[in-house]
Structures are given as structure tokens and as C-alpha cells.
């Protein structure tokens with residue numbers, strides 16, 4: 001297995017719960033203890049009520065594709081074997097949005113509005129990156 | 140009447156040669172533009188007592204650019220500073236200059252920009268995101284943010300890539316009439332469709348250029364402007380607005396702050412979309428232009444795709460835009476040349492590309508990851 005050379009997070013006290021959660025197969029985000037707002041990106045402060053009090057909460061990992069692009073241009077050499085690769089802006093069921101990738105299907109098979117669910121991609125012993133796959137239509 | 144309406148004016152505009160300029164630096168290009176703007180205004184350097192600058196992406200001094208530039212041209216201003224808001228900077232500095240001369244902080248403010256992005260290396264491919272970079276998922280570069288807008292606009296409203304192509308083709312046609320434009324060879328919709336993908340759904344010909352160049356705009360009060368060399372170009376309306384919450388704000392992709400900036404500018408100038416004779420709309424990517432039409436009230440939400448068809452936005456059409464070629468084809472001066480062209484159209488000095496009888500010009504700017512927006516109404520004095 002070749003070394004993973006793409007950008008990785010620097011694990012800090014602030015983001016550790018997010019990345020440890022991903023290692024355990026859970027998408028976790030911060031929930032404000034005062035107003036209940038679930039926020040992303042990670043921050044020490046609630047952007048709604050400015051409270052510093054929060055807890056990490058497990059999300060369902062479910063959401064839908066809010067917007068969707070495919071990178072053909074190589075901006076970072078580490079992605080040279082990946083282009084063309086997709087990036088989706090995912091609307092999570094609990095409210096926040098995040099960028100990620102839709103895996104397991106051709107780039108052309110994904111549309112805005114498609115239902116997705118989180119999957120967890122261990123790329124190094126320390127880091128597991130949350131990505132998404134298409135959800136089967138409800139039976 | 141709004142107390143700032145028609146109280147200030149653009150009295151000098153200047154641009155250095157544009158494109159790929161051997162041996163140029165951000166500083167040398169800015170100095171050349173400053174000299175040309177001074178000449179255009181008829182002012183002497185000693186009369187410039189305000190200096191506002193935007194550092195280029197290749198300016199090593201970054202936000203201390205005003206000090207470097209001031210020392211180079213020998214100005215000790217009463218009012219100065221630098222601002223970094225990407226393509227939102229030019230308009231924001233123009234407004235700041237207008238406020239400064241109106242308040243008496245300075246009499247003549249030079250707003251200056253220079254960059255050697257083509258020669259010095261492009262810096263427009265960085266990733267956004269505070270803390271954990273979105274580059275972890277491969278999301279990076281200015282194009283990607285606009286591709287997010289384009290993809291969702293297409294999904295919600297049925298907008299097509301060919302409609303984006305209409306904007307690229309119109310801008311290139313206008314550049315073909317501009318001797319100072321970098322890309323002058325006309326293109327077709329088919330050329331646009333056949334150009335390679337950059338970040339799908341955006342093709343290469345949906346993207347602005349990367350250019351070397353400098354631009355300077357000199358602002359004073361309307362009263363003082365009457366003594367300057369060229370016909371009077373009044374700053375009639377100004378508006379700015381920002382969205383900093385890329386992720387938290389659900390409609391960030393639709394750049395909702397543009398609507399606020401435009402509404403403020405219209406209100407100050409007491410005009411509406413029907414009054415606009417010509418528009419210089421910030422075009423880092425073609426999809427950015429679509430959203431301006433909707434927020435500016437030129438068409439309804441979701442209808443900008445059909446709106447740009449049929450020659451409406453070309454010279455001779457109902458609303459000619461980016462008459463010098465814009466960021467897409469004239470030169471990528473991050474919107475600075477949009478102000479220059481706006482002033483020249485209102486003065487009536489654009490030759491072959493002049494919009495006949497143009498008296499009111501809308502100029503817009505936007506910058507960073509869809510974060511910054513501004514709008515200015517220029518009016519013939």
C-alpha cells in the first residue's frame with residue numbers, strides 16, 4: 001500500500017472528537033448546550049448564541065446532495081491519480097452542511113437531491129475520512 | 140435625497156499594459172497605472188492626498204502594500220490603507236475613497252492595484268475552510284465555489300452550460316472590439332462546449348484569465364471634479380454586503396448578499412434595473428454573472444439562463460455587459476477594470492464598443508469564496 005499523500009487534518013483538542021468519531025464509524029458534530037444548534041465547521045463558540053457550552057453529538061450520517069462538482073483540473077499533485085474526482089456539498093438531516101466525496105459510483109451517477117449516507121474511509125492509522133454513498137431508495 | 144448621491148466622482152482612470160508582461164512586478168504595474176490615471180485626470184501627483192490599495196496576489200508586502208506603494212511614488216497621504224477582499228476589493232475601496240473625500244479626510248484619493256499573477260505564479264488554487272481544510276476532500280480553488288453555484292442553479296432551474304456559454308461568447312465579442320484586451324479572438328458556443336472541464340459543470344471558457352497588470356482609479360468630490368480634464372462621472376449609488384457563513388448559511392451558494400448590495404446602490408442613486416444603460420458585472424466565472432441578473436432585478440429568480448440568450452447582453456442588445464471583455468476576456472484585474480470601463484462608457488470614450496447614449500452604468504464586484512459583494516452606480520454628470 002502506497003503512502004497517503006493527500007491533505008490530512010491536524011488533530012487538535014478542538015477537532016479530536018470529530019476525527020475520533022469517524023474512526024469509530026460515527027459522524028459527530030458539536031451541539032450547543034444553550035440553544036441546541038448543531039454547528040459545522042468546528043468552532044469553540046456557537047455562531048447563533050455565542051455560547052461556549054457544547055457537547056459532541058452523534059449524527060445519523062444521512063443527508064442529501066445539496067450541490068455537486070467534479071474536479072478535472074489538478075490543483076494539488078496528490079490528487080493526480082484521482083482526477084476526475086467528485087466533491088459533494090452534503091445537506092445533513094440534522095441541519096449542517098459539509099463537503100465530502102460520494103464513493104462507490106461513477107461521477108456521472110450522482111445528482112443534486114440524491115439521498116446519501118456516511119461511510120468511513122480509513123486512510124492512515126490515525127485518520128478516517130467520512131465520505132458518503134448513495135442510499136438505496138426506501139423499500 | 141440620499142446625502143451621498145452624486146456627491147463624489149471618478150476623475151481619473153488608468154491601466155497598465157495587461158496580459159503577460161515580462162519583468163513586471165505587482166508594484167511596477169501599479170505605478171504605471173497610477174501615472175496613467177494621473178494623466179487622465181489632469182491632476183498633479185502633489186494633489187493626491189489619499190491612497191487606498193489592494194495588494195496583488197504576488198505582492199510580498201501583503202496588507203502593508205499602502206506603505207510600499209506610497210514610498211515608491213513619494214506620497215505622504217492624509218488618508219490611506221490596504222484592503223484584501225479579492226474581487227470585492229476594488230468596489231469596496233472605491234466606496235471608501237468616496238466616503239473619505241466626502242468627509243474631508245482627503246481631497247483626491249488614488250485607489251491602486253497591481254498584480255503579476257501570470258508571471259509571478261497564480262495563487263488562486265488554495266483551499267478554503269478554517270481549521271480542517273476542505274482540501275481533505277479535494278475541495279479547493281476559486282473555481283470550485285462558483286461550480287457549486289452553477290451546479291445547484293442548473294439542478295433547481297434547468298440552467299444549461301450553453302447558457303453559461305452565452306456569457307463567455309458575449310464577453311469575448313466585446314474584447315474583440317477592445318484593443319487593450321488580452322483575449323481578442325472571437326469564440327462560439329461550440330468552442331465553449333468543447334473547451335475542457337475545469338471543475339464540472341464549468342468549462343475552461345467559463346473561467347476568467349490569470350493576468351499581469353495594474354489599475355488605478357482616482358476619486359474626488361463632485362465639486363472638485365468639475366475642474367478636472369475629462370467629462371464628469373458621478374458616483375451616484377453605492378452598496379456593499381457580505382456573507383461570511385459559507386457553511387452555516389443555507390443560501391450562501393446563491394450569494395444572497397449581492398441582492399442587498401444592489402438594493403442599497405439602487406436606493407442611493409434612486410434608480411432601478413430599467414434605468415441601467417450598460418453594466419460591468421463581476422465575472423470571475425460565467426455562473427457569477429447569472430446570479431447578478433437575478434439579484435439586480437433584471438430577471439426573476441431562476442430565469443437568468445434564458446435571459447442571457449438571444450444577444451440581450453451583447454453590444455446592441457437590451458443590456459450590454461462587460462463591454463471591454465471583463466475578467467473573462469479583457470484581463471483578470473479582479474474587477475478593477477470594470478470600474479475603468481464603467482467610467483469610460485459614461486464619458487462616451489469607448490469607440491467601437493461604446494454603448495450609444497450610455498448615461499447610467501452599473502458596476503459590480505464580488506470576492507473570496509462568494510463572500511463579498513458590492514455595487515456602484517456611475518452616472519454622467
Ligand SMILES: [Zn+2]
Nearest residue numbers: 032035046049
Ligand atoms: Zn447556541
